[in-house]
Amino acid sequence: MVDSLKKPSFEELRPGIKVPAKETILTPRFYTTDFEEMAQMDLSLNEDELQALLEEFRIDYNRHHFVRDAEFEQSWDHIDGETRKMFVEFLERSCTAEFSGFLLYKELSRKLKDRHPLLAEGFGLMARDEARHAGFLNKALSDFNLSLDLGFLTKSRKYTFFKPKFIFYATYLSEKIGYWRYITIFHHLDQHPEDRLYPIFKFFDNWCQDENRHGDFFDAVMRAQPQFLNDWRAKLWCRFFLLSVFATMYLNDIQRSGFYESLGLNTREFEYEVIEKTNETAGRVFPVILNVQHPDFYKRLEICVENNQKLSNIAAQQGSKIVKTLRKVPYYVSNGWQLLRLYTIAPIDMVSSHGKVR
Numbered sequence: 001m002v003d004s005l006k007k008p009s010f011e012e013l014r015p016g017i018k019v020p021a022k023e024t025i026l027t028p029r030f031y032t033t034d035f036e037e038m039a040q041m042d043l044s045l046n047e048d049e050l051q052a053l054l055e056e057f058r059i060d061y062n063r064h065h066f067v068r069d070a071e072f073e074q075s076w077d078h079i080d081g082e083t084r085k086m087f088v089e090f091l092e093r094s095c096t097a098e099f100s101g102f103l104l105y106k107e108l109s110r111k112l113k114d115r116h117p118l119l120a121e122g123f124g125l126m127a128r129d130e131a132r133h134a135g136f137l138n139k140a141l142s143d144f145n146l147s148l149d150l151g152f153l154t155k156s157r158k159y160t161f162f163k164p165k166f167i168f169y170a171t172y173l174s175e176k177i178g179y180w181r182y183i184t185i186f187h188h189l190d191q192h193p194e195d196r197l198y199p200i201f202k203f204f205d206n207w208c209q210d211e212n213r214h215g216d217f218f219d220a221v222m223r224a225q226p227q228f229l230n231d232w233r234a235k236l237w238c239r240f241f242l243l244s245v246f247a248t249m250y251l252n253d254i255q256r257s258g259f260y261e262s263l264g265l266n267t268r269e270f271e272y273e274v275i276e277k278t279n280e281t282a283g284r285v286f287p288v289i290l291n292v293q294h295p296d297f298y299k300r301l302e303i304c305v306e307n308n309q310k311l312s313n314i315a316a317q318q319g320s321k322i323v324k325t326l327r328k329v330p331y332y333v334s335n336g337w338q339l340l341r342l343y344t345i346a347p348i349d350m351v352s353s354h355g356k357v358r
Contacts (some may be wrong), residue, residue: 008085010146018146020153021092028097030157031104033167038108039115041164046224050118053217057125065206066136071199076143078261079197086259087197088144093252095137097178099150099198100114100171101171101214102130122217140200165228169241173282175215177245180277182208188265221284238286239347246275246290247339254305272298284354288347296345300338307331307338324358 011019043050079087087272111123134150134354141147160168186204188198196202229238250271253260257267275292283289291297311331314324 001105008081008088010088015275016142016145016147017139017149017152018088018092020096020148020156028093028100030100031167031170032107032159032161033104033164035111037106038119038164039112041116041119041221041225042117043221043224045226046220047118049220050084050122050217050224052211053220054118054122054125056213057122057217060125060128062129062132062206062210062218066132066203068139072143076198079144082258083197083262084144086256086262087229088141088146089256090259091144091200092139092148095134095141095148096153097174098130098134098137099148099153101174102127102134103154104167104171105130119221126214126217130216133207133210136200136203140198143198165222165225166237166241168222168225168228170245170333172215172218172222172285173241173245173278175218176281177209177249177274177278178211179208179215179328180274180281181249182211184270184273184277185263185265189263191266197262201263215281221274222285233265235288235347238282238288239290239343242279242282242286242290243339243343246278246292247304247342249274249306250301255308268298283348283350286350288349290342291345291348294345297342300342303338304335307335 092109105123105127109120109127112120112123138147138150157234182204185201186208189201190205253271254268260267260270279289287317308331311328317324
């Protein structure tokens, strides 16, 4: 029998239903947008590519992929202690992110159904995939005697409003970085099956192909709206979203490095590979990418990691809330300064390479 002290406790809404993780600047966001602007988009400039992608979505390559096999049918009490805590957090964060995508895509499909059939179908088919992913992850949580109440999550989360072009930047990067995360983990565990903590990782190869196709869809939409990509504002915003996505992933994952180490990964090497691959991929559509090879890039992210650890230490201490807030201010300011300095690193122009085979 596993010592109950080795099984971390989680706050529950009711028996077996986990209280959602507290919302912070680093947690997965829920989004809404300007549906009227989306409905008026003319995509004729790149409609052939979009229709080809829709045909791929309709084929539904992963229709029969997300089926739990006999390997799931066992006790998972041997995953205990801090590893169990971090694995549950990984499943929850992943499920929340996939469910967030489902809600956005489903609402877009519903709102655009009668006004923009091409976009509506694309969003509807992507919502199908995201719902499948979220359901599979939530079922995995049940192996650890927990699950998320997705209906409660829908009503309780705050929704961030983004204009359509920002939705495209953010979701494109989210899907592409998801692809590189999943495929990197899959390839590592394929070579080191002894480190496969739990059978869900066997599904990551096919799974990440959904992410890749979704990213390609947003790529094609942006190419049909060249005003989103071809002026100085686009360059500034693309840099902003690249840095936001990379910094968020880096700070989250380093904070939970024990999880990646339990899979036999070196967390920082994993981060470097995913960031560099996603950055390179973004260069196929974005006018600029970040210079992630600059000597200051990871050095400044590491300062943010140290600051976040100090913020966590302060939060965990006893004392006046006001005093604790004042003690946190220098670290918040330092994080802002590090990110500003990262943003001002000269980007790499990619316009001249667009359309070329690389």
